[in-house]
Amino acid sequence: MANHYRDILATPGVVGLAVAGSIVRLPQAMVGIGIITMLVQQRGLYWLAGSVAATFTLANALIGPQVSKRIDQHGQSRVLPIVTAFSITMLLALMIAAHMVAPAPLLFILAALAGTMPNMPAMIRARWTGLFRGKPQLHTAFSLDSVLTELAYIVGPPLAIGLSTGLFAEAGPLAAVLLLAVGMTAFLLQRRTEPKATMSDGKSGISTLRFPGLRIIVLALLAMGVIGGSIDVAVVAFANAQGWPTAASFILAAYAFGSMTAGLAFGALRTAIAIDRQFLIGILATALTAVLPILSPDVYIMMAMIFVAGMSFAPTMVIVLNLGTIILPPSRLTEGLTWMTTGISVGVALGGALAGQIIDAYGARAVFSVAVAAGLVMVVVVLSGLGTLRAASATHARLTFPCG
Structure with missing residues (x-):
């Protein structure tokens, strides 16, 4: 077993991709539960907390493919900084609005706008594919990727809950934002593994x-x-x-x-x-x-x-x-x-x-x-x-x- 994993880890750029990818995955596992814990701590309304978190999740699911389409067209390094900065701004605005007991409709709007947060598992898997497409190592790389994803969902939610309940209500989502900023910076610095932007198939208008x-x-x-x-x-x-x-x-x-x-x-x-x-x-x-x-x-x-x-x-x-x-x-x-x-x-x-x-x-x-x-x-x-x-x-x- 070890030989296959050693093979891919010996590939230039892979260790940096694995480390940066592990950090930048965590926010996706933390934001939803962080929003729920934050709002429950602040207002004690489970329906509101769950609904605002669901708004973020649904918006992220629907907006994500459109963000990824732009990334395919223009490249990760050009698109990711813009959408990440916007999503971070909206998440911070959501935390401030929640802290100031803003009206519920504003929370829903900000949660939907924060849903522009890029789908980082897809970005990471695109890089694995760029490195090993058509090679047996891709199978092992995707297996490693699945393990790192599971780890993110083991570590992320308890971390978000523990911070919000142990420190202050906004601590969980705030930690997710900080990890997103740090992880995205580290991820974008891995230029060696970034896939090239291309729209050469002639089918750009087709879904x-x-x-x-x-x-x-x-x-x-x-x-x-x-x-x-x-x-x-x-x-x-x-x-x-x-x-x-x-x-x-x-x-x-x-x-x-x-x-x-x-x-x-x-x-x-x-x-x-x-x-x-x-x-x-x-x-x-x-x-x-x-x-x-x-x-x-x-x-x-x-x-x-x-x-x-x-x-x-x-x-x-x-x-x-x-x-x-x-x-x-x-x-x-x-x-x-x-x-x-x-x-x-x-x-x-x-x-x-x-x-x-x-x-x-x-x-x-x-x-x-x-x-x-x-x-x-x-x-x-x-x-x-x-x-x-x-x-x-x-x-x-x-x-x-x-x-x-």
């Missing part, structure tokens, strides 16, 4: 979502996001029903560690299985393991089941990213990767909302049915679009990476 296969991937990832979003809420409800509320954090950590462990192991593998078949296998594994939590009678078994369920997430995402680099032209790569992230983000929000409704109506255990239903939808979407995916990746029908 990237119209490229064959991308819509199928985005829809599948939306359903995958529903699984993740519903499990987050379901685990909290299950732990409360078991009389052990704090166990929810350990259970969710098990999900992340399962994903990280599988991601690291998957990065060491080489396979000659066609990429579309890999995608189908990953989706089937994700759907099947989504059934496991509903079988858990107590917290301990739930933790084990969630760990196993999490093991399908990172490998499936690695396959999705590899597939994306095949079906998308270089001139649309960042935008296409951002649409994938948008699919997951919208799915997570939808899954959380559906889970809340199910809990109120039928109780904690029933909420796991949302994940099972989303898994079935995901499988149907992929099976119905498998022919399109196979055709879209026809020129790279098999990944012929050497084993070992």
Whole structure:
């Protein structure tokens, strides 16, 4: 396993990209929960806190692909400083407005404007692709990327919550802003790994979502996001029903560690299985393991089941990213990767909302049915679009990476 990771880390510019990328990922994991904690601390209104955070998340999901499209056209170093500065300004304005007990509509407007924050996972993955496109190292690089993403979501939310509750209400989102400024500066200094701007495919007027296969991937990832979003809420409800509320954090950590462990192991593998078949296998594994939590009678078994369920997430995402680099032209790569992230983000929000409704109506255990239903939808979407995916990746029908 170590040899494959040593190979990519020995590539000039990779260590700097990994370090800067690890810093600049954190704000994306911190801002939403930071806004919630800040507003709850200040006003004690959960509906307002959740709604303002959801406004930021939805705006970020919808605006992100448009920002990424400009980046594909003009390059990261020209676009990222502008949109980052604007987003930071709006986040600071949101914190000031919240501190001054400004009217709720202003909070929503500022949260929506702050949603211009660039989708940094897509920017980082575009750089990995630029370094290793068409090479076996890309598979390992995406696996490392998935592990670093999981780490960001393990560290980021507790950090934001702890700062806002332990220091002052605005401390969590303020730390996210500072990390965004520092991380973006470090990221942009990595000029060696920056992909070139290009719009040479002659299709600049066509929506990237119209490229064959991308819509199928985005829809599948939306359903995958529903699984993740519903499990987050379901685990909290299950732990409360078991009389052990704090166990929810350990259970969710098990999900992340399962994903990280599988991601690291998957990065060491080489396979000659066609990429579309890999995608189908990953989706089937994700759907099947989504059934496991509903079988858990107590917290301990739930933790084990969630760990196993999490093991399908990172490998499936690695396959999705590899597939994306095949079906998308270089001139649309960042935008296409951002649409994938948008699919997951919208799915997570939808899954959380559906889970809340199910809990109120039928109780904690029933909420796991949302994940099972989303898994079935995901499988149907992929099976119905498998022919399109196979055709879209026809020129790279098999990944012929050497084993070992």
